[in-house]
Amino acid sequence: MKGTKNKILTIASELFAKHGFHKTSMEDIARASQKAKGSIYYYFKDKEALFYEVVDKELLHLRRELALVVTDPNKNAAEKFKSYLMLRMEILKESPNYRETLNADFHDHFGFVDTLRHALDRWEKEQFKRIINQGVSDGLFIDQGDKADVLLDVFLMILKGLEVSYFIQNKYNQWHPYFDDLIDILEKGLSI
Amino acid sequence: MKGTKNKILTIASELFAKHGFHKTSMEDIARASQKAKGSIYYYFKDKEALFYEVVDKELLHLRRELALVVTDPNKNAAEKFKSYLMLRMEILKESPNYRETLNADFHDHFGFVDTLRHALDRWEKEQFKRIINQGVSDGLFIDQGDKADVLLDVFLMILKGLEVSYFIQNKYNQWHPYFDDLIDILEKGLSI
Amino acid sequence: MKGTKNKILTIASELFAKHGFHKTSMEDIARASQKAKGSIYYYFKDKEALFYEVVDKELLHLRRELALVVTDPNKNAAEKFKSYLMLRMEILKESPNYRETLNADFHDHFGFVDTLRHALDRWEKEQFKRIINQGVSDGLFIDQGDKADVLLDVFLMILKGLEVSYFIQNKYNQWHPYFDDLIDILEKGLSI
Amino acid sequence: MKGTKNKILTIASELFAKHGFHKTSMEDIARASQKAKGSIYYYFKDKEALFYEVVDKELLHLRRELALVVTDPNKNAAEKFKSYLMLRMEILKESPNYRETLNADFHDHFGFVDTLRHALDRWEKEQFKRIINQGVSDGLFIDQGDKADVLLDVFLMILKGLEVSYFIQNKYNQWHPYFDDLIDILEKGLSI
């Protein structure tokens, strides 16, 4: 039955989100989802494998939503650019398990999610390329030539950095009002 | 004796840096510092209290070094600005315990380090204000008026975000060559 | 269907042989035999019952081969004696599941194999009696009278003891070259 | 305190003896010795390390007792030979944990006791050499020359084999009355 696996996945997602990976025990998940501990292991090899699928689900949602923006026929490149950034932050705000992933990296406790994160990085770079190409062919953006790739990387770096100030340090509500200004700053800084 | 406490502190700093807070046990610290486990608890109430002092020490070092830049009589405001940013990254690179503090785990469950981080935030904002004020009075920068405070906050937000891409995601070596460009982008973005 | 049961039996035999009773899980057997876990329980009440049949099959093979020696019309008693001993060791070498049966674990906790082993003991004693009787009637051996039975038991005891040095302690290759000498010693020791 | 460690060691020895290594849990040992589970791990790295020390203690006892026979000034070589064999069996009967060591399981999966067993093997060979040398110099035994070493090994092999029939298959009480006969057989078999 899909039912059991999904229930475990859903409950696990909530618990991991609320208490973090380390402080959520398999015991907790089993109790909360009213399943036997062994049942979790029937569907998921590991605690890590369970967390992996939880994060995977979040990122699937993120990509699906962002793709709608990128392919939206009613927006020009500049609008897509801004919409993408804002929606990205909005969805990430509700993807707490992916966010936990950004940190612990360092001590390689979550090396097992690297696959997912790198895949997302590549995917996002691709989307930005599309937006920019559209902007260039529409005459809105200037073709940066060889510098384009580096600029894109730098831009993504800043973007990912903001996730931290925004979410992990819980400044979301504090900074959100100034987010427009921030996007302007970035656009201006990158505009040459 | 100061000797014992300092030895514990030094060794703990190294071990936390190498293996992280969670993966470093009091046992490990006791063994490495050739002290009894009980002795650690004589000087430090908690594992958390020990970590707190370790991080405190790192931030003390950071502030001391950055203060030298801010008060340097041989630099103008623009130079101080750039020097501050670069030195900040350089020292943070060697402050792994503070960096672990950026973890969600620590935010959710170890609020005890928040005190330190907030104190640093306030301190850094103060330093930037000094630099900018000097720049304005020297005619280098334009007085932003009411917007100054918000711009400063946004700027610091970006700065802190960069820590993540830089250190936690181990991109330091990858991005370092472009750091100059990045500072330029920030200066340009913020300059009007 | 015989097919399913036999497949399970064959695969189980291989896995038990390779990894031992404890380290072979029903899961392993199910996966390797491409059958569902439940199917194993359809044919075998227990993990123990499954192992029992595996061992039973090995001993069936052993008895069949040894019977050929005992009833061989072209060998005299002395030749049968030596052939029996050597063939016995040769076949046991390839009967790893029976051999695991010698374990203390199995004696303390898995008495279910005792039945098989005792049956084998009785069978082997019978075969030796036959050989000796043939030897006596051919004038090759001396009738030991009342002592015959005890001597036979002692002899079998030594024989079974050798299995351990030989197989369990993996000295097979080491001792094999001296096996002839050993049989001589036993013959001489028992000959009066 | 030696007290706690010894209590754990003693209780563990009894439990391992009664139920075997696998069926004795650390929980059981903790409960029976009225110590915390953690206390066991304070003194013993592992369940294996605990078992190792238990076996070590048994073998220490064995060697101490056998050494008394080997160095007994009131026995000639033949007497020592017989005494050694009988005492050996007597003590091994009361060394159930060492005996579990003879298992295939332990060979495949618990190589950690091999050290002990090999040390014992070497030690026993040494003792036999002493006895035989005494016998030769007293004119009781004939010097076997080059063959001595191999004969010794074969002899030890038989000896170790007997352990199985005797103890693991619980034939001790059954065979003990015939042990004298058995020693005679071995002496005769090996004597030329």
Place this chain on the structure above:
DNA sequence: CATGAATGAGTGTTCATTCAT
């Protein structure tokens, strides 16, 4: 000051077995 023995709650994981279909 300093020790180190002792604790016990907590954790991830395994696996033989059952049963509705």
Place this chain on the structure above:
DNA sequence: AATGAATGAACACTCATTCAT
């Protein structure tokens, strides 16, 4: 005849913390 989802008891091991000395 055959399945495979679901179970739950069991287990080895970790570690921050306490306290008598």
